[in-house]
Amino acid sequence: MAQVRENKGARKAIVAVVLIIFTIIYMIPLFYIVNTSFRPWADIREYPPKLIYQPSVAAFIRIFTARAVYPPGQAPTEQELKDMSTIERIVYKETNERIVRTGDLPRRYLNSLIICVLSTMITILLGTTAAYGFSRFPVKGKDDWMFFILSTRMLPPVIVGIPVFLMFRNVGLNDSHLGLILLYVAFNVSFAVWVLKGFIDEIPREYEDAALVDGYSRFQAFRKIVLPQSVTGIAATAVFVFIFAWNEYAFAFMLTRNTAQTVPAWLPYQMGVLGFDWGAAAAGTTLFLIPPMVLTILLRNHLVRGISFGAVRK
Amino acid sequence: MVKKFGDFTAVKELDLTIHDGEFLVLLGPSGCGKTTTLRCISGLEIPTSGSIILDGVDVTDRRASQRDIAFVFQLYALYPHLTAYKNIAFPLKAQHVPKEEMDKEVDRVVKMLRIEHILDRKPKHLSGGDMQRVALGRALVRHPKVFLLDEPIGTLDAAFREEMRTELKALHVDINATSVYVTHDQEEAMSMGDRIAVMNAGVLQQIGEPHEVYANPVNLFVARFIGSPGMNLLACKPETGENGQLGLRMRGNNELLELPGTLQQLLKEKVERDHSLVLGVRPEDTTVHTAEQEHSLAAEVYVTEKMGSYHIVDLSYGEEIVRARTSAYVDMEIGQNVRMSFDMGRVRFFDSESGQSIMN
Numbered sequence: 001m002a003q004v005r006e007n008k009g010a011r012k013a014i015v016a017v018v019l020i021i022f023t024i025i026y027m028i029p030l031f032y033i034v035n036t037s038f039r040p041w042a043d044i045r046e047y048p049p050k051l052i053y054q055p056s057v058a059a060f061i062r063i064f065t066a067r068a069v070y071p072p073g074q075a076p077t078e079q080e081l082k083d084m085s086t087i088e089r090i091v092y093k094e095t096n097e098r099i100v101r102t103g104d105l106p107r108r109y110l111n112s113l114i115i116c117v118l119s120t121m122i123t124i125l126l127g128t129t130a131a132y133g134f135s136r137f138p139v140k141g142k143d144d145w146m147f148f149i150l151s152t153r154m155l156p157p158v159i160v161g162i163p164v165f166l167m168f169r170n171v172g173l174n175d176s177h178l179g180l181i182l183l184y185v186a187f188n189v190s191f192a193v194w195v196l197k198g199f200i201d202e203i204p205r206e207y208e209d210a211a212l213v214d215g216y217s218r219f220q221a222f223r224k225i226v227l228p229q230s231v232t233g234i235a236a237t238a239v240f241v242f243i244f245a246w247n248e249y250a251f252a253f254m255l256t257r258n259t260a261q262t263v264p265a266w267l268p269y270q271m272g273v274l275g276f277d278w279g280a281a282a283a284g285t286t287l288f289l290i291p292p293m294v295l296t297i298l299l300r301n302h303l304v305r306g307i308s309f310g311a312v313r314k
Numbered sequence: 315m316v317k318k319f320g321d322f323t324a325v326k327e328l329d330l331t332i333h334d335g336e337f338l339v340l341l342g343p344s345g346c347g348k349t350t351t352l353r354c355i356s357g358l359e360i361p362t363s364g365s366i367i368l369d370g371v372d373v374t375d376r377r378a379s380q381r382d383i384a385f386v387f388q389l390y391a392l393y394p395h396l397t398a399y400k401n402i403a404f405p406l407k408a409q410h411v412p413k414e415e416m417d418k419e420v421d422r423v424v425k426m427l428r429i430e431h432i433l434d435r436k437p438k439h440l441s442g443g444d445m446q447r448v449a450l451g452r453a454l455v456r457h458p459k460v461f462l463l464d465e466p467i468g469t470l471d472a473a474f475r476e477e478m479r480t481e482l483k484a485l486h487v488d489i490n491a492t493s494v495y496v497t498h499d500q501e502e503a504m505s506m507g508d509r510i511a512v513m514n515a516g517v518l519q520q521i522g523e524p525h526e527v528y529a530n531p532v533n534l535f536v537a538r539f540i541g542s543p544g545m546n547l548l549a550c551k552p553e554t555g556e557n558g559q560l561g562l563r564m565r566g567n568n569e570l571l572e573l574p575g576t577l578q579q580l581l582k583e584k585v586e587r588d589h590s591l592v593l594g595v596r597p598e599d600t601t602v603h604t605a606e607q608e609h610s611l612a613a614e615v616y617v618t619e620k621m622g623s624y625h626i627v628d629l630s631y632g633e634e635i636v637r638a639r640t641s642a643y644v645d646m647e648i649g650q651n652v653r654m655s656f657d658m659g660r661v662r663f664f665d666s667e668s669g670q671s672i673m674n
Contacts, residue, residue: 206391209358212378212450213385215408228395 127192199233235295315364339507566632
């Protein structure tokens, strides 16, 4: 008996160790990026890297601003240094630069947010209603439709890159928010329909029947019964859809230039300006990580919790 | 009314009148169309043809929500994200009943069902019986025209089922609402129904008061289905014996069973000579004798089921099995040769080809 318990304890310990190792391995790149983003300019290229350093937010300032180098012999005077804001002083001390204007990041960041939030919302709206329809009504040729929807994901999306580019140019959707929103909805809605149909299939029809008899219309039954029941599925799908749109690079790169450019399409350009500013790139990446992380953390209860059908005995 | 699903006809030309305040039980084996009938009444299914008339109004084309009908589902279908209170109040919300009145109505049914203590709980924290009561509460809360109950106590355990059966019946007596109750359990049907409608393969077989359906089944299906165990059915042919009296030539072991005068008369009137019949007799109308007996048939004890207050003795009679209900104090040995006799006042005859009773 004691032997068994000991074995169990040992096994648990091994599992824990393995999990910790995996976690560390997975966290290394993340840690490296965040770490780099806080390194002062001079430390970044140092080899071997310093383990202990004075953290600096200069990289974050650089990614948010456009700057110019003080030409030789034109360094700021004592008085000018005194009048500088903290931010300006940090930049000057680290890279001998002065801030010219706000950089391009805030704009790109906003673009990413607008495009991803809207496309996720539209995808979920279309996906939920379509999935409900396929799940509940005798749609003619249902299986064929479902296969057709799935088939849109059978090839890598980039294959249609050039046709989409040409079409967008013809209808004036190039470099527009609407264009990318439509495109991301089109890519994601098939995924959403399939995943959500699975969730809605799991919700017993009796609930809706009960609501119909209780005096509600079909749509009310959907809104009051099916939606609350499928929150878990919707949340999980929303996270996936959002992350897909947030990460999407190829089309954003192809179809946007300026007005609607998203962070993934813009970030690589920063590598070339002023040599390789690894600090700024790392700072941008760190900021870029935050929205999906926040979303995932907010919805984690739904992601983890299975759907519970407490009231229907099977 | 007819209901088809594609090529499959679930309900065939059903013509059923349910009286005001009646407790009607739809009884039949699974897949016989009883639930479909109920769903058509409720408006959850639209009949393929025919019409449904409620209180003199044709509601065939009305949606479920417009029919003022309450439905208690087999699996309760309580909304899992709502508390017991909200589940019960849900139908009132659809009618935009003011909060005060809603509380009053919910309070009324909650008291009637004695579930005051569970109102804050969500369905997954309720026991089967409490879920059942909440489901009933949801049906009772808005004074519907008709209650439809689809095997509402089918999933409860046996002891509790009996309790709920009594409770449901008492509830019906209290509120006197027209109710249609679907079940496959004939005992439940017998004990609860004012009338029973027996269905099989989408066809209504017989409708009548429980004792009538039990004592006088219209066909072989009903005879077999009602009663536990069902009616004994023995193949036979009318034949005139050596004494000139009409008797029955039993196929079991080819004996001639003598008949009383009334039955002779009946067979003479209704049956052509040499027409094959089925004799139906209830186990409790079958008596087993260990000694020689007049008007009896020879049989052999096949197996005895001890039910506590009585025994069911299975007798093998030729290739047929006859079940007899005996007192719990009778001991029979397997293989014992016995005689069996029937209460001839209660036997029924069926046409062996059509399966219909010839008694009416």
